[in-house]
Amino acid sequence: MTSLTVFYTGLFYAATLILIAGLAYRIYEYSRTPAPLKIPTTPAPTTNAGVAYRMAREVVLFESLFKSNKWIWLFGWLFHVGLALVLFRHVRYFQEPLWFVVEFVQPFGKYASFAMVAGLAGLWARRFLVDRVRYISTPSDHLMLALLIGIGLSGMMMSFVAHTDIVALKAFMLGLMTFDFQPLPTDTILLAHLTLVALLMIIFPISKLLHAPGIFFSPTRNQADNPREHRHIANWAAALDRKNG
């Protein structure tokens, strides 16, 4: 094995570990922190099924964002849907034989990358053009967009301009999963793409990308509006009832 292959093998194991352990820790933290009061933003569904439906609309359609601002919604939704298709397409590099759905999604996943990068570009443009958004943007906001666009463009280069040795890459990835290590192709675009992806995985649990798990724990969206019918009480608050009830 070349030192390059060793490096990327190590990098991807580390990145995967950080991503999974980091996210698991965050989710544990969020779930362990109590929500002492009923604070759904009303009007809110009164049943748990209703809450699931509301959450699904938020996660799939970005309902609140749609109410708020059609440009942010358009760019944000294009980016996320594009990314979802692109990611799903990438399952092919981790699977042999391929699931037929993964096979089916290949062309869509390929062209979804344009929607993804266009959405990102729109979001980035707003950070310069809208004074309010410019005011709230931090260096990390810009770098995050640069990182995602970098991943998108380097991937598109390999799809549409300069193909990498995809058979060898797939062997490398399957090798990572089965501990049967295979050499990694050495073209620059691929290495750039993989480095950026690993970087994204590493910063995921310590960055604003936590909005992804965060939304599921957001009390204004995940609580049912039934406070008169059901007594909702956190453990630390119930102790007060026993103390001076």
Added chain:
Amino acid sequence: MAAPEFEVPKFKEHLEIPNIQEGSMAHIKSFIAPQPTQEFLGYPWELNEDWKERALFKMGDLLGKYRSLRVFMDACVHCGACTDKCHYYLGSADPKNMPVARQELMRKVYRRYFTLPGKIAPWLVGAEDLTKEVLEDWYSYYHQCSECRRCSVYCPYGIDTAEITMAGREILNYAGMGQKYSNEILGKVQKIGNNLGLPGPALEDTLAGLEEDIEADTGVPVKMPLDVQGAEILLVTPSADFFSEPHVESLIGYAKVFHAAGASWTLSSHASEAGNFGLFNGNYETMRKVAMRIRDAALELGVKRIIVGECGHAWRVAYSFWNTLTGLGFDGKDPFSIELQQQLDHRYPQPMHICEYTWDLIQNGALKLDPSANDDKIITYHDSCNVARGSRMGDEPGGQFTIPRNIVRAVANNYHDMAAETIGEGTFCCGGGGGVLTDDLIELRVKGAYPRMNALNNVVQEEKVNFMATICAICKAQFTKVLPYYGFDRSMVGGVHQLVSAAIKLD
């Protein structure tokens, strides 16, 4: 009204989003609470040597106790969806009044002390040390938020700035910077029983006087009972209803409704306040202590039902939190809540809003109404923020919008809504809620009222509207004060039950 020392925003046909003007509201600072006020609530009254440790300790404490704060600190992506949603931003153009920027005041400190990137590379992620300057900024801008939750409607993650403002104020209090207005009220309600500091005997006199007025006016002996043991209904209403104008007109309305329904009801001198400023300051225990007065009164008087008068934040606390805080509701499994709940009548929602009560009676044909008595009025309805986005009425989501409007339409003939995006869940706050209803914040209040005043002006011009009904004591007080700044008559605002009072026929 003296000429204001600041510019009152001008009306536009369509509300415009202003360009940011950095620091335009940085001079706003409500009075600091003095020593006795802070001492009573168990807080320091100045920044002692250990203020920073205390502030950071309290921040960590709240992060561990409130999932909202925990998640909201991490989840924001700075997308900008909320930036044009706050009435204070729209009226003042100060970028720190954009919800995301208000949140960032805390988030930058959170990042610095509670996150890895903020500890390693603060410049990269916008993290900042907690300094006295930062704390001063907190004090200013966490008292420029009315906790109305409009931003939370539009945030893709439901981030509610109110939760962050509440936490911010609790941390400020804990460090030694309390706000005079809210904290004095929290003292009065706990020592005397209501926010206005009106003692029992004075309340008794006031009610007797009102009974005389009603009888002189209608010829009917409508009663306002106080502390009646064994009454069926306990009415808990904001103390402003007892002698502020126009609030008292709605109190007369409730009394007439109870009279017409033949209800057995009472007020309580111990629980002579529906409002609960504990909500505004993010201290669960204080909010609970204030709410416990209602539980205690209900147990002592042995009432079967609890009805809440026209007050926005009070209704949020009552509807959403009373069951949690005091067991006043249903489905309690513990001795504490069972003690109260076995006494309550389970055929009715507990607590119930006076509008739910009146609307039920209207639907059952139990009230004789003459809507033409309100023909001098062309009416619109202002949805109060806490009712709109923090509570419900009736069985269906959105009942908090339809029920009060149904009542207005039943008791009056001329009604027009304001523009759709300014009512319902998107309603604009009056500008005086959440603990900012004080004269030392008048500039903030006038500017914050701008989006609502602008929407009102449009229906005044187009539909000749001359009356804005609302069901919140703070909204009523705020509008009475700020309407003249916008060229309107202060008596243009009033309660829904003020309209009921005019239309109801008693025998």
